[in-house]
Amino acid sequence: MALWTLFGLKRGKATTRWPTPGQTDDGQDGVLGMPRYHPELCVEGCQACAEVCPTGAITIRENGRDGDGMLAVDYGRCVVCQLCTEVCPSGAMAPSGDWAFGVSRREDLVWAQRADALPAAIERPGFTRSLHIRHVDAGSCNGCESELQALNNPFYNLHRLGIFFTPSPRFADLLLVTGPVTNAMLEPLKATYDAMPEPRWVMAVGTCAVSGGVSGGGYASGHGLEGVLPVDVWLPGCPPNPAAIIEALLMFLNRKPQRVVGGRVDHGE
Amino acid sequence: MSGETSVDRIVPVNAATLPQAVAETTVGPDELPAKARQLWDEGGRMQTVYARWKEPRRLELRYLVSRPKPKGFETWIVEPGRKRVPSLADIWPLIGWSEREVTDLFGFAFAEHPEPFRLVLHKGARVEHPPFDPRASDMPIPVSGERRTVPAVAGDKEDVQLLPYGPVRADVVESGEFLFFYLGEHILHYHPQLFFKHRGMEKRFEGLEPQAGTVLAERVSGVGSVAHALAYCQAVEAAAGCAVPKRAAWLRVLLAEMERLYNHLHYLGHLADTTTLKVGQAEGRLLEERAKQLNARLTGSRFLRSVLKPGGLRRELLPKDWLPDELEAIRREAARYAQLLSDTDSFLDRLITTGPLSRKVAFDQGATGPVERASGVDRDLRRDYPYAAYADLPLTVPVETAGDAYARFKVRAAEIDASFVLMQRALLLLPDGPIDVPCRAHGGSHGLGWAESSRGTLFYAVHLGKDGRLDRVKIKSPSFSNWRVFPFTVHDSNMMDYAINEASFGLTIAGCDR
Incomplete structure (x- = not known):
């Protein structure tokens, strides 16, 4: 039993300093996140990504290239399978490390050219500690x-x-x-x-x-x-x-x- | 330790891995029991039975069999027509579970079934048509009221107490309900009520392009993503008759062993947790985390997803320059960690003689993976029915005979060592070359794929429709088998050992429930 304590102490601290501000070691080196949508790179008439998407996270917008681009992208449906990034001929759906996707409004998971401002922090009175x-x-x-x-x-x-x-x-x-x-x-x-x-x-x-x-x-x-x-x-x-x-x-x-x-x-x- | 070690061979660099053929035999419903009995006498094994619609209104049952001599897989095809098909549950108890699943999903009942109750659908499910019945809609089947079938326990009922635990249980765990019939500390009878997590995954494959099915297979059991994707891809490759290039086959071995590594490390940490070794638990969890971080560096996914596809790999992996050193660092620590656990009296006290599983029960009930190998049943698909590049690599299959939680621990600890040897060898000799071939299965074709996951044998049977899309996919997961056998080690045991025993089995519920 004593061995365990010694073993543990000798190992020192294993915990990352992230998410302390300024610290970057979140342990996610190389992790692929949600593919990043670049509407300006989209090829006219190409539907490859929408066809390959297994969950319908990417769909073709009916009214085409106006304002929000050709695609409707709902990251709330994305399973990070990366198939769209592989079939996209132009890099409009590109691999990325964007995984910090927690939001308080469901609509913030849907790609939009003109997004609202960040939602104001929701105060929860009487609930401030652990x-x-x-x-x-x-x-x-x-x-x-x-x-x-x-x-x-x-x-x-x-x-x-x-x-x-x-x-x-x-x-x-x-x-x-x-x-x-x-x-x-x-x-x-x-x-x-x-x-x-x-x-x-x-x-x-x-x-x-x-x-x-x-x-x-x-x-x-x-x-x-x-x-x-x-x-x-x-x-x-x-x-x-x-x-x-x-x-x-x-x-x-x-x-x-x-x-x-x-x-x-x-x-x- | 026993088990064969294949000798090192010279690697034929350009040769490719062709899927093995599976023989098919038509069997009449009347001759089925005699044939099944004969298989049992020969020491063979019946892996699963599943149903499919051969044509509309023409049901076909397919029994998947592994024969000892001549060694190989075989499919027995039974067309019931109007005839009754006898249940094989009294010969192969595990097949009794598969039969109940067929009944739940297709509405086909087997004659003289000893447990004619629902399995994957709950008692409270209001079923209009079974989900695979052509008349069934794709709408959710509502579940309400009583969800479980409670076994009758004989004896002085006034003293026996029933503890239903779950489906929402303490800690971050998968959902499942466990019924304990107990007297004081003593468990008289234990009944796991599973399938709360039944998602109908097999039906979700229907109508997909074979290439798209991999994404789904990777999400049947998350911690078995590689094994599921591998078995699935190999099934499609068998249907298409395509041979995976050498480099892809070798990288598949690397991925499969990296999956085994983080799962087994998790297992050791979990065992240390249930035996209240706090530092030991932390060390095990940290090693698991480091293995998962390596996974991400190699593939972009902590679960090694999005790499496999029918025909090879989706993209090139370049592990040679950096991965061997990282693996060696983890190997050294893992070895020291397993040794420390083995040197801890309080750990051994809780494991030795806990949850014993005899060789006979392990074999009869269809236990698989490290669980069966800890009970003296020496089987491993990687050696017995080699796939990917396993035939070309040195593989040690550790076997223990005591059948208790300690034996299961020892088997897994030894498998970690064996995995490191495999990975290092694969990295050292990794051939160059292409990583994929075009792989298109014809409409109407079918194939069988298998993999030895970290929990045991996994099968995928894939049938394509005339349009070349998936028509029926059957998954036989290792946890389905091991949940069937697990209660035999809990009946007539005590509450204090339960958590340790359960941890020593290393079960998943998602894989079982699907």
């Missing part, structure tokens, strides 16, 4: 769970940020949902929400929970949380990586600004 989360898996592929479990590994060490997962919904401030909401999980999910004390909030984690992803619809599941629970934070990604989840949680706590507006990271900067 955050307690109850997670519910509503039919995920377990990729999201794998990344949520990673939050408590020594690298991300979520506890240091005052954020905790709680076993019971009775102690939870935030309900964090993954998966497209299968028919069999619909009632347990609602029961968990009902068991939470007010004030309570909901975060949709992963493209399945945001819009159904590749597994939504059909005979066995719904299309995510829309119309099921009132969602306060939308975080698409397949799965969103641990740093993306931390960014979204800190955004919820008003400790970081929302980075995506009109489907673009750092639009306002």
Whole structure:
């Protein structure tokens, strides 16, 4: 037993200094995020990306090239499969490292030429300190769970940020949902929400929970949380990586600004 | 330790890997039980049964069989017509689960089934037409009221207590409900009620282009993305008869072993967690994180997604210059970590004799992967039915015989070592050349693909329609098999050991439920 303590001490600190301002080691070297849309590069008449997109995240706009370009891009449906970046002949859909996609307004996940200003931080009176989360898996592929479990590994060490997962919904401030909401999980999910004390909030984690992803619809599941629970934070990604989840949680706590507006990271900067 | 190690061979650089052919035999419904019994006597194995519509209103059952002599996979095709088809559950209990799935999804019932209850659809599902029935709409089947089938437990019922735990459980875990019938600390009977996460994934493949199916296969079980995509791609390649170039085959081995690595490291950390070794848990989780960060550096995805495709790889990977050193650094620490766990008395105390699974039960119930190998059943698809480049690489298959949680730990720890050897060899000898070939399967063709995932045998059977799009895709996942056998190690055990035992099985629910 003593060996473990020694072993641990000798290893020193494993936790990243990110997200302290100025620190950049978020652990996501090389991670591909949502493909970035460059409407000015779009080739007239080309529909390759829309045809290959497995979830309908990219569709051709009926009124064509006016203002918002030829494509309608909904990052809330994107599963980060990168197929569009491979078929695009002109780089209009380009690979990127844009994964910090947590937003408080669903419409901010939809690409827009003229985006609104960043939403004002939502004040939550009486709720300023630590955050307690109850997670519910509503039919995920377990990729999201794998990344949520990673939050408590020594690298991300979520506890240091005052954020905790709680076993019971009775102690939870935030309900964090993954998966497209299968028919069999619909009632347990609602029961968990009902068991939470007010004030309570909901975060949709992963493209399945945001819009159904590749597994939504059909005979066995719904299309995510829309119309099921009132969602306060939308975080698409397949799965969103641990740093993306931390960014979204800190955004919820008003400790970081929302980075995506009109489907673009750092639009306002 | 036993198991064969294939000797090093000289690598024929330009040779390509052709998918293995699978023999097909038509079997009459009446002769089925006798043939199944004979297979059992020979030491063969029945992997799964699935249904498909051969033509509208013409159902076909396909039994997937592995024969010991001559070694190979075989498909038995049964066309029921108006005849009854006897259940094989009393010979192959795992097939009893597959049969129930056929009944739920196609409405076809097997004669004399010992457990004629729903499996993937819940008791409270209000089914108008089974989901694969041509008359069924694609609308959600509502589920309400009682979701579970509660087994009757004999004995003095007044003293026996029932603890239903789930489907929403403590901690960040997958959804599933566990029913414990218990007396004090003693568990009399354990009944996992799964399939809360049933998403109908097999049906989601229908109508897709074969190339597009890979994205879906990668999302059946996230922590098995590579194994699922690999088995799927190999099934399409078998249907198309296309041979993957050497370099792609070797890189596929690298990806598959990197997936095994982060999964097994996760497993060790999880075991340390359930045995309350706090530092041990942290060390294991950190190693897993480092492996996942390597995944991202190599492929852009922490789950190694978006690389495989039927015919080879979607893009070139260039690991040779930097990956060997990074892997070696993790190998050294992982070896030291596993050794430290093995030297910790309190860890061993909780594992040794916990959740014993005998060789007989493991074999009869269809256990797979590290679970069966820890119970003395020496099977591994990578060696027995080699795919990708496994035939050209030195593979050690660790086997233990004790069948307890400690044996399962030892098998996985030894598999980590074996994976590092495989990866380093693959990186050292990685051939140059193209990474893909055109791969188009003809309309009406079909193929079988398999992979030994970190949890065991995974099969994909892929059937294409006349239009060349996917018509039926069947997935037999390893967790489906291991969830079937797991309760045998829980009945008549105690509550304190449950979490450790469950962790030692390393199950996923998404893979099982699909």
